[in-house]
Amino acid sequence: MSAENGSDGFVTFESVQKSYDGETLVVKDLNLSIARGEFLTMLGPSGSGKTTCLMMLAGFETATHGDIRLGGVSINNIPPHKRGIGMVFQNYALFPHMTVAENLSFPLEVRKLDKSEREQKVMRALDMVQMGEFGGRRPAQLSGGQQQRIALARALVFEPELVLMDEPLGALDKQLREHMQFEITKLAHDLGITTVYVTHDQTEALTMSDRVAVFNDGVIQQLAPPDELYEQPTSSFVAQFIGENNALHGEVQSIDGDVAVIKLNSGDLIDAKPVNVSNVGDKTMVSIRPERVEFNMSRLAEGSHTLKAEVLEFVYMGDTFRTRLRVADNDDFIVKTRNAPDQVRLKPGSTVDIGWMPSDCRALDA
Amino acid sequence: MTDVQASGPVLAADGRPLKRSLARALRRQKLRALMLIAPLLFFVAITFVIPIGSMLFRSIENNIVGDTLPETVLAIASWDSASGELPDEEVYAAFVRDMIVAVKNKTHTRLGSRLNYELAGISSMFRQSGRQVRKWDPVEDAPFRDKLIDVHKGWGEVSTWALIQTYSGPYTSGYFLNAVDLQLTPEGIKLQPEEKRILIKLFIRTLVMSLIITGACILLGYPVAWLLANLPTRKANLLLILVLLPFWTSLLVRTSAWKVMLQQQGVINDVLVWLGFVADDSRLIMINNQFGTIVAMTHILLPFMILPMFSVMQTIPPSYLRAAKSLGATNWTAFWRVYFPQSIPGIGAGCILVFILSIGYYITPEIVGGTKGVFISNRIAYHISSSLNWGLAAALGTILLVVVLMLYWAYDRIVGIDNVKLG
Numbered sequence: 087m088s089a090e091n092g093s094d095g096f097v098t099f100e101s102v103q104k105s106y107d108g109e110t111l112v113v114k115d116l117n118l119s120i121a122r123g124e125f126l127t128m129l130g131p132s133g134s135g136k137t138t139c140l141m142m143l144a145g146f147e148t149a150t151h152g153d154i155r156l157g158g159v160s161i162n163n164i165p166p167h168k169r170g171i172g173m174v175f176q177n178y179a180l181f182p183h184m185t186v187a188e189n190l191s192f193p194l195e196v197r198k199l200d201k202s203e204r205e206q207k208v209m210r211a212l213d214m215v216q217m218g219e220f221g222g223r224r225p226a227q228l229s230g231g232q233q234q235r236i237a238l239a240r241a242l243v244f245e246p247e248l249v250l251m252d253e254p255l256g257a258l259d260k261q262l263r264e265h266m267q268f269e270i271t272k273l274a275h276d277l278g279i280t281t282v283y284v285t286h287d288q289t290e291a292l293t294m295s296d297r298v299a300v301f302n303d304g305v306i307q308q309l310a311p312p313d314e315l316y317e318q319p320t321s322s323f324v325a326q327f328i329g330e331n332n333a334l335h336g337e338v339q340s341i342d343g344d345v346a347v348i349k350l351n352s353g354d355l356i357d358a359k360p361v362n363v364s365n366v367g368d369k370t371m372v373s374i375r376p377e378r379v380e381f382n383m384s385r386l387a388e389g390s391h392t393l394k395a396e397v398l399e400f401v402y403m404g405d406t407f408r409t410r411l412r413v414a415d416n417d418d419f420i421v422k423t424r425n426a427p428d429q430v431r432l433k434p435g436s437t438v439d440i441g442w443m444p445s446d447c448r449a450l451d452a
Numbered sequence: 453m454t455d456v457q458a459s460g461p462v463l464a465a466d467g468r469p470l471k472r473s474l475a476r477a478l479r480r481q482k483l484r485a486l487m488l489i490a491p492l493l494f495f496v497a498i499t500f501v502i503p504i505g506s507m508l509f510r511s512i513e514n515n516i517v518g519d520t521l522p523e524t525v526l527a528i529a530s531w532d533s534a535s536g537e538l539p540d541e542e543v544y545a546a547f548v549r550d551m552i553v554a555v556k557n558k559t560h561t562r563l564g565s566r567l568n569y570e571l572a573g574i575s576s577m578f579r580q581s582g583r584q585v586r587k588w589d590p591v592e593d594a595p596f597r598d599k600l601i602d603v604h605k606g607w608g609e610v611s612t613w614a615l616i617q618t619y620s621g622p623y624t625s626g627y628f629l630n631a632v633d634l635q636l637t638p639e640g641i642k643l644q645p646e647e648k649r650i651l652i653k654l655f656i657r658t659l660v661m662s663l664i665i666t667g668a669c670i671l672l673g674y675p676v677a678w679l680l681a682n683l684p685t686r687k688a689n690l691l692l693i694l695v696l697l698p699f700w701t702s703l704l705v706r707t708s709a710w711k712v713m714l715q716q717q718g719v720i721n722d723v724l725v726w727l728g729f730v731a732d733d734s735r736l737i738m739i740n741n742q743f744g745t746i747v748a749m750t751h752i753l754l755p756f757m758i759l760p761m762f763s764v765m766q767t768i769p770p771s772y773l774r775a776a777k778s779l780g781a782t783n784w785t786a787f788w789r790v791y792f793p794q795s796i797p798g799i800g801a802g803c804i805l806v807f808i809l810s811i812g813y814y815i816t817p818e819i820v821g822g823t824k825g826v827f828i829s830n831r832i833a834y835h836i837s838s839s840l841n842w843g844l845a846a847a848l849g850t851i852l853l854v855v856v857l858m859l860y861w862a863y864d865r866i867v868g869i870d871n872v873k874l875g
């Protein structure tokens with residue numbers, strides 16, 4: 087299901103720009119291609135332009151520049167109601183004056199389906215989200231999670247090929263969220279629909295998606311499958327935004343193929359994989375995930391650089407230990423270790439040596 | 453599950469039944485609440501309950517005949533007006549005795565005016581006779597029958613006495629009958645003479661024109677309210693000020709402005725003539741008729757339609773329309789099936805406000821309505837301040853009140869009063 091950027095995607099954004107006020111670009115040169123059947127998530131901080139992209143795709147905002155294509159056809163001039171795109175809104179937008187069944191039958195009525203066919207499809211859609219008995223209720227008589235399901239069923243009942251969801255789970259509590267995450271992905275994959283999903287919850291993005299587009303400031307910072315995004319961030323923004331990250335600042339001292347030696351601001355030397363540094367002397371931020379830090383020096387390669395670290399805090403979290411260290415003037419260096427029988431529990435105040443595989447430590451832009 | 457027994461009253465900590473303790477605690481609260489709203493209750497009683505009650509009472513009250521002619525009323529009770537014969541001398545004597553007292557108290561002219569509502573001309577009979585009767589002695593000058601008939605030949609007509617007999621009770625349905633173009637005659641309830649049958653027509657005209665005004669307000673107000681609710685805040689605020697602007701000018705000024713606009717030598721006619729749509733000698737008559745009233749009142753009541761609509765529309769999130777369109781609805785379908793039904797409570801509230809205001813409106817129809825465009829309230833005002841027939845005015849007011857209540861009830865049955873929202 088991996089799709090390459092190209093013009094053969096089901097949904098294509100081609101150098102799309104958007105400005106609301108004619109002064110600032112909210113979306114700057116967006117290029118994105120989504121394959122048929124793919125589950126793509128747009129992830130990013132508030133105000134980064136995710137909703138704007140979705141609205142342009144749905145037809146409620148017009149692109150200031152560029153081309154948006156659906157199934158190879160440019161849809162810039164097609165009004166929203168002719169695009170045939172299902173949409174789930176953040177506040178669900180279930181029509182309060184209609185019953186659940188009427189809500190679901192609305193898209194079928196405007197498509198002039200006859201009554202028996204409508205009823206059959208509504209029933210099928212309700213069963214699909216396990217809400218078969220609730221057809222006669224008003225939206226106000228449903229819980230948040232139930233409304234969510236109905237909104238989902240309504241977006242799917244007319245069998246669109248593309249479904250857009252703008253933070254559909256934002257209003258739900260954690261447990262329900264996780265349950266719905268699972269159901270939405272399952273439904274999307276079972277029905278084979280293409281889904282564009284907007285969230286600013288990174289866990290949601292990582293667990294649900296085939297690919298994630300990380301937005302910042304109107305630009306896609308990285309577009310990759312979840313594992314790649316987490317393990318191989320290509321910019322300091324993505325490294326910081328996705329998951330927990332330890333950042334150390336320094337300068338490139340030497341580069342030798344896949345390994346660069348970085349001189350930290352504290353003067354310590356470390357090994358890292360050069361990702362977007364190319365020259366000696368470049369300022370860099372190196373990123374190490376908390377679970378990739380090694381205490382056992384014997385696992386490291388001969389001649390690896392190591393650092394002295396002072397233990398500041400030790401937190402027992404059940405399945406893991408979380409230790410806060412002072413490393414190279416950074417007081418907030420977190421290490422996560424698995425709770426295994428042989429795992430040492432570090433005492434606050436003690437000093438340890440730490441190190442890492444150069445491949446786990448990425449030298450990114452400063 | 454608990455150790456409280458299912459049967460028997462639940463007891464509070466001090467052993468008294470819980471229900472009674474609760475009632476006591478609540479009673480004190482209620483008393484305090486009552487004291488807090490006592491000034492308001494007092495105000496409402498003074499300004500609403502008592503005036504409306506006294507209006508209702510005045511519309512049936514008819515003590516004036518019995519108070520002014522107490523002996524006559526007693527004496528005439530046994531007379532049969534259908535016999536075609538004049539009452540006995542006894543009745544005439546009683547009448548003269550009553551009149552002597554009444555003339556002394558100067559109440560006979562008032563009675564004359566009262567009976568004049570029912571029989572034109574009787575007022576002058578009372579005034580003329582009063583001047584003569586004053587000089588008579590109730591014992592020495594008897595018998596009176598012929599003397600009275602000499603004073604005014606009206607006292608020799610059966611219908612005069614029949615009228616007094618008909619209206620001798622302390623209560624009468626006469627005002628209400630008059631209010632609906634009927635009259636109470638000695639022979640029973642009859643239609644008013646043709647030329648006096650105007651009130652039913654006025655009632656119907658008031659209702660129909662109020663409906664037209666309400667309809668015009670919906671048509672004009674809905675788009676404005678929609679704009680108000682959907683424009684960016686700054687523009688919407690400006691527009692809101694424009695909507696409220698009329699409230700800053702006196703009602704009289706605004707109505708007079710319409711006179712300037714609509715009269716035959718007015719602005720609109722001038723413009724139409726200048727543009728050549730209308731010939732100079734056939735200028736449109738747009739004032740002092742129903743058209744004038746409808747235009748001016750629609751303008752004046754429009755804010756009362758816009759504001760409730762606006763506050764309801766403001767609560768409809770734009771995402772509903774978007775959702776409808778994303779589901780395949782055209783702009784029109786999305787509006788009609790999704791937006792409009794949710795704005796109905798605002799329309800309902802606006803309609804009730806505008807309709808009830810306009811049904812009792814007085815100033816504007818008075819100024820721009822001429823004779824064809826006046827409302828029932830203008831007639832009420834006329835009876836209160838010019839003809840001084842307060843009983844009829846009260847009956848008309850009561851009927852108006854009942855009509856409004858009935859419409860309100862009908863609205864509740866058809867649309868449901870819960871469906872009215874002011875925001």
Ligand SMILES: Nc1ncnc2c1ncn2[C@@H]1O[C@H](COP(=O)(O)OP(=O)(O)OP(=O)(O)O)[C@@H](O)[C@H]1O
Pocket residue numbers: 106107112130131132133134135136137138139286
């Ligand atoms: N209708 C609008 N008019 C003017 N500016 C807008 C409008 N909608 C959004 N913006 C601006 O565009 C930028 C991007 O907004 P957008 O709603 O796309 O962000 P988002 O990524 O969806 O954020 P969030 O996670 O908070 O929903 C923001 O700076 C916002 O202020």
Ligand SMILES: [Mg+2]
Pocket residue numbers: 136137138252
């Ligand atoms: Mg958003």
